[in-house]
Amino acid sequence: QKEVEQNSGPLSVPEGAIASLNCTYSDRGSQSFFWYRQYSGKSPELIMFIYSNGDKEDGRFTAQLNKASQYVSLLIRDSQPSDSATYLCAVGSDEKLTFGTGTRLTIIP
Amino acid sequence: GAVVSQHPSWVICKSGTSVKIECRSLDFQATTMFWYRQFPKQSLMLMATSNEGSKATYEQGVEKDKFLINHASLTLSTLTVTSAHPEDSSFYICSAGGGKETQYFGPGTRLLVL
Numbered sequence: 630q631k632e633v634e635q636n637s638g639p640l641s642v643p644e645g646a647i648a649s650l651n652c653t654y655s656d657r658g659s660q661s662f663f664w665y666r667q668y669s670g671k672s673p674e675l676i677m678f679i680y681s682n683g684d685k686e687d688g689r690f691t692a693q694l695n696k697a698s699q700y701v702s703l704l705i706r707d708s709q710p711s712d713s714a715t716y717l718c719a720v721g722s723d724e725k726l727t728f729g730t731g732t733r734l735t736i737i738p
Numbered sequence: 739g740a741v742v743s744q745h746p747s748w749v750i751c752k753s754g755t756s757v758k759i760e761c762r763s764l765d766f767q768a769t770t771m772f773w774y775r776q777f778p779k780q781s782l783m784l785m786a787t788s789n790e791g792s793k794a795t796y797e798q799g800v801e802k803d804k805f806l807i808n809h810a811s812l813t814l815s816t817l818t819v820t821s822a823h824p825e826d827s828s829f830y831i832c833s834a835g836g837g838k839e840t841q842y843f844g845p846g847t848r849l850l851v852l
Contacts, residue, residue, distance in 0.1 A: 661839040672831045672846040673782070680838070717781065721839030724770065730781040 631656040633720050635729035644738050648705040652718030652729055655699070661721035662694055664703045666714045667731065673717055677703065708736045741765050742834050744844035751822055752852055758818045759847045761832030767812035768834035772841060773805070776829040788815045822851045 632655040642648040650664075661680050665673035679685045679692040679701065691704040701720075705712055715731040741764040751757050761771055769790050774782040786796045786807050794807035806818040819826055827850050833841035 663840070665843075672829075672843045675840070675842060678840055724835070724839055725772075725784060725787065726839060726841060727784075728781045 631659075631720070631722065631727045633718055633727050633729035635716075635718050635732050637730055638733040639735055640732055641735045641737055642708050644708055644710060644736050646708055648708045648712065648734055648736070650703040650705075650716050650718075650732050650734065652701045652703075653699055654701070654718075654720045654727075656720065656722055656727075657696075657699065659720045659722045662692070662701045663719040663721065663726065664690075664692060664701075665717040665719060665728075666712075667717055668714045676716075705734075710736045710738055712736050740834075740836055740842040742832065742842050742844040744832055744847050746847060747845060748848040748850075750850045750852065753823050754821055756818055756820045757822055757849060758816055759830055759832070759849075761815045761817070761834070761844050763813045763834040763842075766834070766836070768815075768836075769812060770835040771809060771815040772833045772835070773807060773815075773817050774831045774833065776831060776846075782831065785817075819849065822849070824851045827851045 634653045663678045664676045667673045677692045679694045685692045689706045693702045713736045717731045718729040719726040743762045745760045771788045773785045785800045786794045788794045788809040796802045809815040831846040833843045
């Protein structure tokens with residue numbers, strides 16, 4: 630069974646600091662990796678995707694992938710109160726996504 | 739781009755009735771759409787994969803006769819919850835495939851069965 634593990638948090642980070650979110654997955658055949666942000670009561674919103682080992686940067690967000698360690702992370706620089714949400718890690722394989730349970734992030738003003 | 743809509747956004751119904759939820763990709767064609775269910779404080783659970791013009795593929799444990807899925811066009815998929823019961827109350831979210839497993843989610847439908 631494919632599993633995606635995340636620390637449920639809550640993770641509290643001061644405004645302006647770097648938030649680091651981590652995710653591990655069990656299926657070595659996974660080919661694509663995604664980070665979604667979900668505000669309370671809303672549906673997930675795609676933030677970033679990454680397919681290759683290494684780092685991928687988009688504005689304040691950086692996704693990091695290490696397939697050998699089956700590990701993917703998301704860094705949020707200059708954290709803002711509006712970044713407070715639950716962040717879902719999703720791993721793609723065979724055209725399907727398997728989601729982690731999410732990490733609840735709170736940015737403290 | 740990549741906008742997905744869902745209708746209705748919320749619905750309250752009596753036990754035993756059927757509820758239809760529509761999912762539309764507004765600015766792109768989606769060969770594949772997905773239906774998820776999310777209970778409070780839990781992650782998204784894939785219910786079924788819907789392919790245009792063919793039968794949906796259901797995940798293990800999801801009753802295909804209870805959750806009817808139709809994907810009649812490249813921009814529309816529908817989920818019908820038949821004979822709904824209180825335990826079916828949940829947040830139902832659809833997504834449309836954007837290529838290489840990228841999925842764009844609709845805003846979701848909250849179902850409350852009394």
